[in-house]
Amino acid sequence: MQPTDPVSTTDVRMRGFTQRAEVPAALAWIDAHTPCLAGEPVATEDATGRVLVQDLVAPIAVPEFDRAAMDGYALRGGETTGAGDYNPLEFAVVGQAFPGRPFEGAVPAGSAVRIMTGAPVPAGLDAVLPAEYAREEHGRVAVAQPVAPGQHVGRVGEDIARGSQALAAGRRLRAQDAGLVASLGLAQVQVLRQPRVRLLVTGNEVRAPGQAKGPHEIYDANSVTLRGLVARDGGLLESHLRLGDDPERIAQALAAPGADVVLVSGGSSVGAEDHAPRLLARLGELAIHGIAMRPSSPAGMGRIGAALVFLLPGNPVSCLCAYDFFAGRAIRRLGGRPDGWPYPRVQAVLARKIVSQVGRVDYVRVKLGADGVEPIALSGASVLSSTVRADGFVVVPAESEGHGAGSEVTVHLYECP
Numbered sequence: 001m002q003p004t005d006p007v008s009t010t011d012v013r014m015r016g017f018t019q020r021a022e023v024p025a026a027l028a029w030i031d032a033h034t035p036c037l038a039g040e041p042v043a044t045e046d047a048t049g050r051v052l053v054q055d056l057v058a059p060i061a062v063p064e065f066d067r068a069a070m071d072g073y074a075l076r077g078g079e080t081t082g083a084g085d086y087n088p089l090e091f092a093v094v095g096q097a098f099p100g101r102p103f104e105g106a107v108p109a110g111s112a113v114r115i116m117t118g119a120p121v122p123a124g125l126d127a128v129l130p131a132e133y134a135r136e137e138h139g140r141v142a143v144a145q146p147v148a149p150g151q152h153v154g155r156v157g158e159d160i161a162r163g164s165q166a167l168a169a170g171r172r173l174r175a176q177d178a179g180l181v182a183s184l185g186l187a188q189v190q191v192l193r194q195p196r197v198r199l200l201v202t203g204n205e206v207r208a209p210g211q212a213k214g215p216h217e218i219y220d221a222n223s224v225t226l227r228g229l230v231a232r233d234g235g236l237l238e239s240h241l242r243l244g245d246d247p248e249r250i251a252q253a254l255a256a257p258g259a260d261v262v263l264v265s266g267g268s269s270v271g272a273e274d275h276a277p278r279l280l281a282r283l284g285e286l287a288i289h290g291i292a293m294r295p296s297s298p299a300g301m302g303r304i305g306a307a308l309v310f311l312l313p314g315n316p317v318s319c320l321c322a323y324d325f326f327a328g329r330a331i332r333r334l335g336g337r338p339d340g341w342p343y344p345r346v347q348a349v350l351a352r353k354i355v356s357q358v359g360r361v362d363y364v365r366v367k368l369g370a371d372g373v374e375p376i377a378l379s380g381a382s383v384l385s386s387t388v389r390a391d392g393f394v395v396v397p398a399e400s401e402g403h404g405a406g407s408e409v410t411v412h413l414y415e416c417p
């Protein structure tokens with residue numbers, strides 16, 4: 001603490017946390033401050049993964065014409081009644097139809113049109129006989145099987161009816177959803193803007209991978225973890241700065257406009273160089289600092305103007321955990337995604353007990369073994385490799401003392417989405 005830097009009521013440096021917020025209170029604060037962002041147009045070809053702003057009403061039918069579903073002969077189904085191997089019926093072939101090149105003429109009774117899959121069915125005809133059941137010779141086709149009216153014909157709007165709701169607002173577009181938008185002829189679609197995320201990495205000791213470092217310095221793991229998680233949650237990296245522990249630089253980077261979410265790695269706790277909480281309180285609002293959980297207990301959050309700021313502890317597991325509990329939820333909500341964790345979940349039986357303190361949420365890294373769920377790390381937030389060895393994690397709620405061996409728990413699997 002510097003003498004020129006008076007300790008405020010929110011300054012926990014070298015004093016410690018007097019109280020910690022409950023995890024549900026932190027989640028409630030996030031939910032109250034994360035309205036969906038505004039919409040923006042995006043090219044349909046880049047729309048996969050984006051979230052639709054409005055219901056998408058089909059401006060055209062797909063298809064816009066009755067189309068052949070088989071290669072064969074278009075005819076009037078009613079005229080094939082009684083056709084069979086021993087009673088082939090003959091039709092005059094008066095022309096042919098291809099996709100995009102319809103047969104335009106009139107088709108007299110007792111006639112057929114050679115037709116390819118996807119071609120418009122000529123006016124007056126109502127069925128397609130597959131080529132397998134026909135023999136064409138000298139301009140006539142012998143029909144060896146009856147076809148009912150409507151058979152092998154895709155009717156107007158069989159895929160999408162004009163004026164129908166093709167996709168609902170809030171839908172996160174899968175590849176085929178974006179394909180469907182394209183099938184409606186739309187080159188652009190209105191989607192939610194992606195949250196712009198600023199990544200501020202503090203710590204005088206932190207060096208970028210690839211740089212030379214001194215013997216007591218460390219390489220920056222948190223940036224890489226956070227960048228991956230932000231991308232997973234649909235955030236757009238607005239900027240990424242390594243700021244050391246210089247309060248002036250940190251303050252400037254916190255206050256600069258342009259971000260929807262600011263992530264601060266490190267400097268969240270009670271050390272003399274942990275500036276971020278005090279700076280956030282000075283520049284905006286430090287809504288929560290200190291959370292009843294392990295790891296990530298020094299995590300915090302607040303806002304500066306419209307930007308939400310998350311203080312993520314420097315210890316790499318803590319940083320990952322605080323991001324996943326809080327910042328990720330905010331980014332997903334702002335971008336219109338479901339707020340829950342994008343990790344698959346499995347129910348499994350504990351091979352060994354997990355002991356947890358009542359009043360604190362525990363984030364327990366686990367392995368899935370032949371004997372069930374093996375807890376591998378409860379503490380040790382500086383040991384990132386514990387999350388690499390783990391298959392996932394179990395969350396023990398604050399009201400629980402843990403779980404006995406043999407009890408069933410929910411495991412969130414660390415997996416690429």
Ligand SMILES: Nc1nc2c(c(=O)[nH]1)N[C@H]1C(S)=C(S)[C@@H](COP(=O)(O)OP(=O)(O)OC[C@H]3O[C@@H](n4cnc5c(N)ncnc54)[C@H](O)[C@@H]3O)O[C@H]1N2
Binds near residue numbers: 266267314382
């Ligand atoms: N007296 C107290 N001390 C501490 C408390 C407390 O409540 N009272 N909380 C502890 C807990 S829990 C954690 S977690 C840490 C968090 O501290 P900070 O957020 O201030 O983080 P730093 O001190 O900056 O760094 C902690 C640790 O992590 C390493 N680090 C930092 N940045 C990175 C990075 N980008 N990549 C990899 N590793 C990083 C840093 O070198 C430190 O080793 O505070 C405890 N102390």
Ligand code: MOO
Binds near residue numbers: 317
């Ligand atoms: O929150 Mo700390 O992560 O327990 O080291």
